[in-house]
Amino acid sequence: MPLKPDIEHPEAQSQRVGFAIVGLGELSAEELIPAARTSEHAYVAALVTSERDKGEAFALALGLTPQDVYTYEEYDRLGERDDVEAVYIVLPNSMHREYVERAARAGKHVLCEKPLGMDAGDAQAIVDACARAGVQLMTAYRCQYTPQHWAARRAVQGGKLGKVKLLDSIHVQVQDDPEAWRLKRELAGGGPLPDVGIYSLNTIRFVTGREPEWVFATQHQPQGDPRFAEVEESVSFMLGFEDGVVANCLTSYGALTTSTLRVLGEEGTVLMDPAFPYQGVKLTVEDEAGKFEPSFGSHDQFAQEFDHFAQRVRDGQRPWTPGEEGVQDHVVMDAIYESARSGQVVRLKKVEGKDAFRGTPPEVPGQE
Amino acid sequence: MPLKPDIEHPEAQSQRVGFAIVGLGELSAEELIPAARTSEHAYVAALVTSERDKGEAFALALGLTPQDVYTYEEYDRLGERDDVEAVYIVLPNSMHREYVERAARAGKHVLCEKPLGMDAGDAQAIVDACARAGVQLMTAYRCQYTPQHWAARRAVQGGKLGKVKLLDSIHVQVQDDPEAWRLKRELAGGGPLPDVGIYSLNTIRFVTGREPEWVFATQHQPQGDPRFAEVEESVSFMLGFEDGVVANCLTSYGALTTSTLRVLGEEGTVLMDPAFPYQGVKLTVEDEAGKFEPSFGSHDQFAQEFDHFAQRVRDGQRPWTPGEEGVQDHVVMDAIYESARSGQVVRLKKVEGKDAFRGTPPEVPGQE
Amino acid sequence: MPLKPDIEHPEAQSQRVGFAIVGLGELSAEELIPAARTSEHAYVAALVTSERDKGEAFALALGLTPQDVYTYEEYDRLGERDDVEAVYIVLPNSMHREYVERAARAGKHVLCEKPLGMDAGDAQAIVDACARAGVQLMTAYRCQYTPQHWAARRAVQGGKLGKVKLLDSIHVQVQDDPEAWRLKRELAGGGPLPDVGIYSLNTIRFVTGREPEWVFATQHQPQGDPRFAEVEESVSFMLGFEDGVVANCLTSYGALTTSTLRVLGEEGTVLMDPAFPYQGVKLTVEDEAGKFEPSFGSHDQFAQEFDHFAQRVRDGQRPWTPGEEGVQDHVVMDAIYESARSGQVVRLKKVEGKDAFRGTPPEVPGQE
Amino acid sequence: MPLKPDIEHPEAQSQRVGFAIVGLGELSAEELIPAARTSEHAYVAALVTSERDKGEAFALALGLTPQDVYTYEEYDRLGERDDVEAVYIVLPNSMHREYVERAARAGKHVLCEKPLGMDAGDAQAIVDACARAGVQLMTAYRCQYTPQHWAARRAVQGGKLGKVKLLDSIHVQVQDDPEAWRLKRELAGGGPLPDVGIYSLNTIRFVTGREPEWVFATQHQPQGDPRFAEVEESVSFMLGFEDGVVANCLTSYGALTTSTLRVLGEEGTVLMDPAFPYQGVKLTVEDEAGKFEPSFGSHDQFAQEFDHFAQRVRDGQRPWTPGEEGVQDHVVMDAIYESARSGQVVRLKKVEGKDAFRGTPPEVPGQE
Known part of the structure; x- marks a missing residue:
């Protein structure tokens, strides 16, 4: 994460989009703010926090x-700040809608952490609010902004694997703290599924460009573990696509961190392992000739997100992962939970075309 | 595969169990016969072939x-050969039952390739025939005889991973030849599931020692591909165990070879990748401290099988993978096919205890 | 590299040591300044640059x-800045001595990039200047401040490998730009040896804690390549230690980046590959039981350096890699060049004891 | 190692070259004899042993x-056996010359284990004896007959790495038994150098196709270790080639097994690690785009050797690794020992051209 003051074009620096970071948790402190400081097109202009x-x-x-710091009570006063053109919402999921709506009313563009909302309806309300206000909305799916994930997508869609037959993804980690907001249904909307399982779902949709037609799922909520009083510990889900393509996925808050994605084609295989870390995503593309592990220069996923959204704020084009992309994950997750409850396959409304919910592709470093 | 004439104890050599190899296909020629030649307790005494x-x-x-060669018509004459104490059945699945029954009637002990039969009923008939005749029966599950799989089992059961939460396994390969007997329902009983998917199923049962309580599955049989006129191309299946443990599995005849097994525990992970090759199974055990890849001396899975069964022939103890072990995989696979047909979860009869269908553990090299 | 304002102890923040960064090249911009911003004990208080x-x-x-920016002409005015307690010298090697001496005269503590000087005499003069002025001096050997290199050292010295017999290290990269100061003898003092080969030398000395007794070397300076008009392209050198321990090393500006270190012991092996990158150093410790790759949390090598030196500035203890540590590498490198010129083995003065030139060990994250 | 009776052309089987295996140690029992049994062009027709x-x-x-077994006293009676066309000498190094000469006198072609002799003079006498008798002579360098080593050679010579700059190789293992003939100077001619270090030397010569112009070496023979009363424990050697290319090598009987080869080019790197095992040689070719690990089907290095030599016996062409190839390694090893004794660089006679000592290239599986 180099420091990149634009020495040659200091005027360009003044063109950068000022963001208010809304929520000062670990992600903001350890990733987003450092990333913003290295962004070419964005900078942090204000902070919103309860403390x-x-x-x-x-x-x-x-x-x-100190004048750049706002409490949640003072949040609407960001409207007075012309230099704050966008907000980055890094709050518990249940707060997304309110804080997006208030930002939209204040005319601010919105970059919102995933999952976009609490469920598909909540997420759609977020999309609608931004549409009404005429502001841009982007869901912060960082794994759609890395060179590794784009290289995987190109391998999958470019025919290098032959026809894709099956996919498999795992994203599990241990959630230790029973007091974490992510374990409160009212705040999180669910357990590991909308927090980590969403990476499997979203990345499978991204690399194939396709939408699932049905889901089957089972979940486990252990008795007597205070961490899982309100939400599930694990979800195992199967996604059915056209032509018999199936993806198996595992997600959990109860198992040591693993993150993988495998795409199995008739002539080749894509493996990402680890698939979803902030640093060190590793891609291997295998065919009959052997295994190839492409090199990628260093980059920051979060800076890529900031840059992409800031550019869309400037040019008015639709972001690659707009609000609708976030809604669609909720549609599928709602079906996963429904299947887990009912023990039945749940069918989804057919979605035609590729990248049905996506906008302008990002410039990704290392992408030829 | 060293050549090991027992120089010090030539009399021991005469104690070895003579096998008739029944079926001279690729597996016999490339693996079984070379392995038998390096076995300490077994040797090839006769061959049965149509050619x-x-x-x-x-x-x-x-x-x-030439007197040691028999056609299938002459098969029953093995009864006259006292030096042939056992047969190794390496025939298309549909022929297992007949050739086991004939061997049993002739008083020969039986080592039979997996899957044991065409379905649970067929497999049970095989078990019954051997029981009636008072001969030993072993299902040739080579992956229950390797040091790597035993080390994985010890890691899983010894608490090194903490409580096991989820499992995931893939076993896919390309079946190119539309004329292969493995693609004929009448000969194979099914497609990739009883041929390669069975490794995932069997190994998951082996490393956990537990039996699934329910299954859900979906299969795909592409239209117009002459290879899949009779059997499925792919099966995706989910196995449910007690305490919410779930295993996701993928098997296919349509994707470039991949074979993996992952066991996700609260404190650690077992990864086998590749999990099921004849040579070069690679095991990694990971916990918070790091990744450990144990070393194993070289060994031959098939020689281990020969040795284990020959020892059981000598001592009369139940083999580690008796016929019942083979029946149980059929019980689960029958349920997988039923689920794939019905689109519903299929529940299995509860099986209590660990290693419910297994006998005397093998001596596995490299196992402390 | 998280942003770590010390929220709980704002007074602590005022205890941090202010540094002037002297030289604003790529290393400063991309690594040192971002690292300093995440340091607990240091911060950037001033910048010195020609531009x-x-x-x-x-x-x-x-x-x-703008008042915190100084040109080289204004450098001595740092003396007026009480808040600037230390300088970090990030200049071409030939300028180290002058800028250290001027800083020392101004009463500033000095953290100086490696190699410390142009040769052993030049480096010793730097040490002497700081000693006379009573300021601290530390050579910026970042690889003596990473958890991976410390874990390697512990494996080597803790007996895990048995007796160490041989070592091998490679550090090569491509230097493309014929105009780079690193290719000018007057500025760099040498070619790849003092720039990248020094990592092999320094790390071998660090993990063993021992000093070489003799060296043999050969170098290559290709005719007609404008990049190597003044300095060598490659050096191959052998270091002899007591008890017949030998280390083979390769360094070059002409080969695609590779960085490795191997320590071969009678019972085990340490492998670092890559050994010297800013991010992603990978350590494997192998013995008869298998290969272990320990996990390390994320960290920043440069922040570790800043923190260590800032703590030494506060407590007055000798840094782990003081100026003398830098001198010793020059002593060995001078001998390497002499051997390469003469074609003869060059003996070094015997150095008794372990870590003969080192001070107070750093607190390294992930080190138990 | 499949069993490959030539079913279609039984007459071909009678064309195979019959070998007498001379010496029934571990290598013969565990590798050579099993390999010969799977060879297409060779078979074991007789055994020579003291027991x-x-x-x-x-x-x-x-x-x-029993008539196919000969003691060393009866060795010359192989001359009466027309079906024994060749001998494979698997004896202590000091016995090579005598047993080659006697075989040559009996008109038998000779495949001889490495090192060919005790030193360059001894090896040359072996070459001369075979030349006089008009029989073929091949040095058994198995690593010149594997698809991985040939792929490495093609990468190095085909320009994929750009110009080669430096090489590095390690081959060490633990020799535990003080009574082993390999530790007796009179029997082995040296320590680890002619036994395991020769792999580094020979493979570097093979992949580059070039001969060293000078060597520098140091050796260590620890006092008081009964294993190293007669021979060295370790040798570190440097090989100088034209254009400043240098190879660093380490060999030892005192360190846990490691075998590597690295070729560093301006645009790419070849890594073999492990480089010299019987099974599982792993090749990685790296360039700016990434790392490629080619796939190779299974194969047996020793069967390749048997096949190549048997074909040369039939067609009369010069083997790829004739006796002269073995002599050249001795020439270099003699110089290595001389350098280790004198502490001086030792220059070798200039050898022009590529593959100066090699014959007809082998057909290597997996080589396009």
Whole structure:
């Protein structure tokens, strides 16, 4: 994450899109804010937090002033700040809708963490609010902005694997803290599925460009474990696509971190392992001749997101992962939960075409 | 595969169990016969084949005589051969039952390739025939005789992973030849499921020692592909165990070879990749401290099978993978096909205890 | 590289050591300045550069003011800045001595990039200047501050490998630009040896804790390649230690990047591959039981350096890699060049004891 | 190692070249004899051993008779056996010359284990004896007959790496038994150098096709270790080629097994790790685009050797690794020992051209 002041074109620096970071949790502190500082097209102009002290300490470290820090009560006052053109919502899922709607009303463009909402209806309301207000909305699917995931997509769609037959993905990790908001149904909307399982779902949709036609799922919520009083510990789900293509997926808050994606084609295989870390995604493409592990320069997934959205704010084009992309994951996740409850296959409305919910492709480093 | 004449104890050599190899296909020629020649407790005493010329060429190369070669018509004459104490059935699945029954009637012990039969009923008839005749019966599950699979089992059962939460296995390969007997329903009983998918099923049962309580599955049989006129191309199946443990599995005859097994525990992970090749099974055990890839000396899976069964012939103990072990896979596979047909979850009869269908554990090299 | 304002102890933040970064090249921009921003004990208080515009752009991005930017002519005015307690010298090797001496005279502590100087005499003069001025001096050997290199050292010295017999290291990369200062003898003092080969030398000395007793080397300077008009392209060198331990090393500016270190012991092996990158150092420790690849949390080598030196500035203890550590590499490199010139083995003065030139060990993350 | 009786062309089987295996140690029992049994062009027709009982047990297992077993006293009687066209000498190095000469006098072609002799003079005498007798002579360099080593050679010579700059190879293992003949100077001629270090030397010569112009070496013979009373424990050597190309090599009997070869080019790297095992040689070719690990079907290095030499016996062409290839390694090893003794660089006679000592290339499986 180099420091990149634009020395040659200082005027360009003033063209960057100012963001308010809404929520100062671990993701903001450890990834988003450092990433924003290396972005070419975005910068952090304001912070929104419930803890003013913490906000001011961050402001200081960022070269901002106490005036750039807002509490949630003061959030709407961002409307007065012309230099804040966009907000990045990094709040518990249940708060997304309210804070997106308030931002949209204030005329701010919105980059929102995944999952977009609590369920498909909630997510659609978010999309609608932004549409009404005429502001851009992007779901922060960082794995659609890495050179490795794009190389996987090109291998899958470019015929290198022959016809794709089956897919398999795992994303599990241990959630230790029974007090974490991610374990409260009212705040998170679900357990590991909308938090980590969504990576499997979203990336399978991304690399194939296709939408599932049906799902089957089972979930497990262990008795007596205080962490799983409200949400499931694990979900195993199967996604059915056209032509008999099936994807098997596992997600859990109860198992040591593993993240993989495998695409099995008649002539080749794509393996990502680990598939979804912030750093060190590893891609292997195998065919009869052997295994190839492409090299990628270093990059920051979050800076890519900031840059892509800032560019869309400037040019008005639809982001690659707009709100609708986030809604569609909820549609599928709602069906997964329904299947897990009913023990039955749940069919989804047929979606025609490729990349049905996506916009302008990002410029991804290392992509020829 | 060293040549191991027992120089010190030539009398021991005469104690070895003589086998008739029944069927001279690729597996016999490339794996079983070379393996038998390096076995400590078994040797090839006779060959049964429809092609006498081929049989005699093999006999010559093995140091046997034309009198040691039998056609299928002459098969029952093995009864006259006291030096042939056992048969190894390496025939299309549909022929297993007849050739096991005839061998049993002739008083020969039986080592039979997997799958044991065409379905659970057929397999049970095989078990019954051997029981009636008082001969030993073993299903040739080579992956229950390798040091890597035993090390995986010990890691899973020894607590190294903490509580096991989820499993995932893939076994796919390309079946190119539309004329292969494995693609004829009458001969094979099914497609990739009883041929390669069975490895995932059997190994999951082996490493956990547990039996599934329910299955859900979907299969795909592409229209217009002459290879899949009679059997499915792919099966995706989910196995449900007690305590919410779920295993996702993929099998296919339509995708480039991949074979994996992953066991996800709260404190660690077992990965076998590749999981099921004849040579080069690779095991990695991961926990928070890091990844460990144990070393194993070289060994031959098939020689281990020969040795284990020959020892059981000598000592009369139940083999580790008796006929009942083979029946149980058919019970589960029958349920998988039923689920794929009905689109419904299929429940299995509850099986109590660990290793419910297994006998005396083998001596596995490299196992401390 | 998280942003870590010390929210709980804002007073601690004021205890941090202010550094002037002297030289704004790629290393400063891409690694050192971002790292300093995440340091617990250090921060960037001033910038020294020949290009005021560039300096001011960086200052702006860092939350500093134009008054915090100094040209080399203004360098001595840092003496007036009480908040600048230390300098980090990131200049061509030939300039180290002058800029260290001027900093020392101004009472500033000095963290200096490797190699410390142009040769052993030059480096010793740097050490002497700091000693006279009573300021701390540390050579910036980042690989002595990573958890992976410390884990390698512990494996080597803790007996896990049995007696160490041989070592092997490679550090090569392509230097494309004939105009690079690193290819000018007057500026760099040598070619790949003091720039990248020094990592092999320094890390071998670090993991063993021992000093070589003799060296043999050969170098190659291709005719007609404008890049190598003044310095060598490659050096191959052998280091002899007590008890017959020998290390083979390769370094070059002419070959695609490779960086490895292998320590061969009677009972085990340490492999680092890649051994010297900024991110992604990979350690494998092998013994008869298998291969172990320990896990390490993410960390920043440069932040570790800043923190270690800042702590030494506060507590007055000798840094782990003081100036003397840098001198010793020059002593060995001088001998390597002498051997390459003469074609003869060159003996070094015997150094007794372990870690003969090192000070207080750093706190390294992930080190138990 | 499949059993391959030539069913279609039984007459071809009678065209195979009959070998006498001279020496029934571990290599013969575990590798050579099993390999010969799978060879297309060779078969074992006789055994020569000091232990008649052991020989007869092997003969029995091989389908031979007691008449096919010879003691060393009876060795010359092989001359009476027209079906024995060649001998494979698998004896301590000091016995090679005598047993080659006697075979040559009896008109038998000779495949001889490496190292060819005790030193360059001894090896040259072996070459001369075969030339005088008009029989073929091949040095058994198995690593010049594997698809992986040929793929490495093609990568190196085909320009895929750009210009080759440096090489590095390690071959070490633990020799535990102080009584092993390999530790007796009179029998082995040296320590690890002619036994395992020769793989590094020979493979570097093979992949580059070039001969070294000078060597520098150092060796270590620890005091008080009964294993190393007569021979060295370790040798570190440097080989100098034209254009400044240098190879660093390590060999030892005192360190846990490691075998690697790295070729560093301006645009790419070849890595073999492990480089020299009987099974599982792993090749990686890296360039800026990434790392490629080619796939190779299974094969047997020793069967390849048998086949190549048997074909040369039939067609009279010069083997790829004739006696002269074996002499050249001795010339270089003699220089290595001389350098280790003198502490000086030793220059070798200039050898022009590529593959100066090699004959007809082998057909290697998996080689396009």
